[in-house]
Amino acid sequence: MASRRRMLLKVIILGDSGVGKTSLLNQYVNRKFNNQYKATIGADFLTKEIQFEDRLFTLQIWDTAGLERFQSLGVAFYRGADCCVLVYDVNVAKSFDDLNNWREEFLIQATPSDPENFPFVVLGNKVDLDGGNSRVISEKTAMAWCVSKGNIPHFETSAKEGFNVDAAFECIAKNALKNEPEEEIYLPETIDVVDGGWPQKSTSCEC
Numbered sequence: 001m002a003s004r005r006r007m008l009l010k011v012i013i014l015g016d017s018g019v020g021k022t023s024l025l026n027q028y029v030n031r032k033f034n035n036q037y038k039a040t041i042g043a044d045f046l047t048k049e050i051q052f053e054d055r056l057f058t059l060q061i062w063d064t065a066g067l068e069r070f071q072s073l074g075v076a077f078y079r080g081a082d083c084c085v086l087v088y089d090v091n092v093a094k095s096f097d098d099l100n101n102w103r104e105e106f107l108i109q110a111t112p113s114d115p116e117n118f119p120f121v122v123l124g125n126k127v128d129l130d131g132g133n134s135r136v137i138s139e140k141t142a143m144a145w146c147v148s149k150g151n152i153p154h155f156e157t158s159a160k161e162g163f164n165v166d167a168a169f170e171c172i173a174k175n176a177l178k179n180e181p182e183e184e185i186y187l188p189e190t191i192d193v194v195d196g197g198w199p200q201k202s203t204s205c206e207c
């Protein structure tokens with residue numbers, strides 16, 4: 001039976017409601033943007049196959065609800081995360097101020113083995129809005145916070161224009177990879193039929 005090595009990397013996106021978490025993910029995975037706001041309820045994930053140094057990886061990216069009433073995720077959800085993305089809106093001060101809470105809450109829930117060095121990536125989204133004139137959080141202010149929290153990588157992005165989205169997710173993938181260099185899962189390319197009761201082809205390996 002042919003098999004192919006594929007590592008699963010779990011990424012969780014957190015941040016206030018409306019900062020653009022779903023839009024960033026949709027732009028990265030589907031190259032699409034929607035102006036209409038539809039609040040995320042609970043959590044949902046999209047996957048993206050990536051290749052890095054001749055190896056295949058599956059990024060499993062979890063989009064979560066920023067609205068408190070739609071948050072219903074248990075501790076088990078956060079466990080095993082390889083990278084956490086914290087998103088704020090450069091035009092909304094509160095969304096930046098809240099990053100600290102999101103980060104701390106994540107560490108409480110996920111209980112990573114080495115919290116000091118757990119990989120976070122911070123994204124300041126909606127830099128396109130009003131031609132940049134409505135911005136209230138400067139890149140310098142955001143960078144200072146990121147440095148104070150152990151040099152968290154920081155990107156300014158626009159999900160709407162696709163600005164810096166690929167670069168940000170490339171960094172997210174690399175950081176997730178750093179966090180989990182040993183653990184591998186093996187996804188079979190084909191599944192043998194056992195008593196005729198199982199599918200003959202796996203649909204999880206499409207490349």
Ligand SMILES: Nc1nc2c(ncn2[C@@H]2O[C@H](COP(=O)(O)OP(=O)(O)OP(=O)(O)O)[C@@H](O)[C@H]2O)c(=O)[nH]1
Nearest residue numbers: 017018019020021022023035037040066158159160
């Ligand atoms: N101009 C502009 N608008 C954006 C951008 N990203 C998202 N939006 C808009 O902002 C609104 C909220 O975006 P979402 O992606 O739904 O926000 P969210 O963080 O997923 O919100 P919750 O699911 O409630 O947590 C939508 O109307 C988007 O179209 C961006 O980069 N630029």
Ligand SMILES: [Mg+2]
Nearest residue numbers: 021022039040
């Ligand atoms: Mg959403």
